[in-house]
Amino acid sequence: xxxxxxxxxxxxxxxxxxxxxxHNYRQFRKRLFQDGFTxxxxxxxxxxxxxxxxxxxxxxxxxxxxxxxxxxxxxxxTEKQFASMHFLTGEKNTSEENTFExxxxx
Numbered sequence: 001x002x003x004x005x006x007x008x009x010x011x012x013x014x015x016x017x018x019x020x021x022x023h024n025y026r027q028f029r030k031r032l033f034q035d036g037f038t039x040x041x042x043x044x045x046x047x048x049x050x051x052x053x054x055x056x057x058x059x060x061x062x063x064x065x066x067x068x069x070x071x072x073x074x075x076x077x078t079e080k081q082f083a084s085m086h087f088l089t090g091e092k093n094t095s096e097e098n099t100f101e102x103x104x105x106x
Contacts, residue, residue, distance in 0.1 A: 005079040008055045010037065010045045010062060014070035024067040031065050052076070 010032060015021045029045075035058060037045040049055045055076045066072040 004051060006049050006052060006055050007077050007079060007082045008047045008049055008058055009040070009075040009077065010047075010072065011075070012043050012066075012070065012072040014043075014067055014072070021067075021069065024069070028065065028067055028072075032062070035061065046082075048079070 012028070014025045014028065016025055032045050035047065037047040040046050047058065049058060059074050059076070062072075062074065
């Protein structure tokens with residue numbers, strides 16, 4: 001069985017007008033980090049998952065704690081699709097946390 005590495009992208013636009021809105025925004029970001037996401041841009045976070053089932057489970061988990069106000073979207077892409085992203089300006093993030101290295105257990 002072949003392991004197909006995927007990326008789950010979470011994109012959001014949340015209100016920050018009231019103190020409660022800002023609290024919800026901070027809690028949402030904190031939960032994303034706890035679930036293994038890294039920030040790609042200010043409101044775009046990405047997480048590497050091992051298969052479609054894991055991506056769907058994580059997607060469902062996020063839907064439970066996502067703020068009710070604002071817009072939260074998800075997108076699941078393969079690692080190959082993610083790697084083919086074109087950079088019009090700026091540079092690729094090559095940090096250790098943004099890469100997937102396959103681990104073989106014998």
